[in-house]
Amino acid sequence: EPEVTQTPSHQVTQMGQEVILRCVPISNHLYFYWYRQILGQKVEFLVSFYNNEISEKSEIFDDQFSVERPDGSNFTLKIRSTKLEDSAMYFCASSEEANTGELFFGEGSRLTVL
Amino acid sequence: AQTVTQSQPEMSVQEAETVTLSCTYDTSESDYYLFWYKQPPSRQMILVIRQEAYKQQNATENRFSVNFQKAAKSFSLKISDSQLGDAAMYFCAYRSSSNTGKLIFGQGTTLQVKP
Numbered sequence: 725e726p727e728v729t730q731t732p733s734h735q736v737t738q739m740g741q742e743v744i745l746r747c748v749p750i751s752n753h754l755y756f757y758w759y760r761q762i763l764g765q766k767v768e769f770l771v772s773f774y775n776n777e778i779s780e781k782s783e784i785f786d787d788q789f790s791v792e793r794p795d796g797s798n799f800t801l802k803i804r805s806t807k808l809e810d811s812a813m814y815f816c817a818s819s820e821e822a823n824t825g826e827l828f829f830g831e832g833s834r835l836t837v838l
Numbered sequence: 839a840q841t842v843t844q845s846q847p848e849m850s851v852q853e854a855e856t857v858t859l860s861c862t863y864d865t866s867e868s869d870y871y872l873f874w875y876k877q878p879p880s881r882q883m884i885l886v887i888r889q890e891a892y893k894q895q896n897a898t899e900n901r902f903s904v905n906f907q908k909a910a911k912s913f914s915l916k917i918s919d920s921q922l923g924d925a926a927m928y929f930c931a932y933r934s935s936s937n938t939g940k941l942i943f944g945q946g947t948t949l950q951v952k953p
Contacts, residue, residue, distance in 0.1 A: 727882070728882065735903075739891070753941055755938070757939060757940075761939075766943050766944065766945050767929065767941075767943040767946075767947075767948075768943070769940045769941060769942070772939055772940060774938065779938040780938040782940075783889050803870040815882075816882070819939055822938045822939045825939070826888070827840055827939060827941065828882075829882045829883040829884070830882055831880070831881060831882045832882070
């Protein structure tokens with residue numbers, strides 16, 4: 725069964741460093757998403773992406789964040805200068821359609837900022 | 839802004855019995871979707887069941903069913919004949935019909951199934 729895959733599963737970084745989290749969405753899906761979950765808190769929407777551009781972003785998704793689909797298969801989340809409060813689990817998801825399509829999630833990438 | 843609340847951080851159920859997980863939400867919209875997602879330990883979230891707000895009939899998927907009360911803004915999940923594999927974190931989520939697929943999640947409920 726097709727799955728959304730994410731790498732790395734866990735990354736530890738120093739504050740101020742750049743981090744890239746990678747995702748391979750399901751191949752025929754057109755819509756891509758990043759969510760994050762800070763330990764003990766809710767899963768929060770970060771950004772949605774369609775047709776090579778951001779279609780919606782939350783207030784969390786400020787200038788230190790960016791997303792890219794560099795080739796036909798990967799979808800990346802870059803955090804330019806990590807802060808302690810960026811420590812969280814980051815989930816990638818994809819769907820065939822936006823409004824009615826089921827979101828398929830990856831297992832998540834745990835980011836620890838020291 | 840829409841919010842989703844799950845007031846039960848943890849629940850437990852005996853194998854083969856029935857358990858109900860609660861979810862309430864707040865919205866001013868009339869058309870939307872509601873979901874229950876299951877997240878087993880160290881695994882990805884998977885969709886358990888969905889409900890379109892315009893449908894009066896409660897959704898069912900095998901042992902999983904919902905009690906959707908639109909006026910009360912309540913969306914509970916009932917798991918019948920609970921199995922050990924049902925042990926997981928369960929998230930209730932809301933999605934507007936007019937947006938780009940953004941989900942608003944509740945805090946989650948950890949379900950323990952006792953043999």
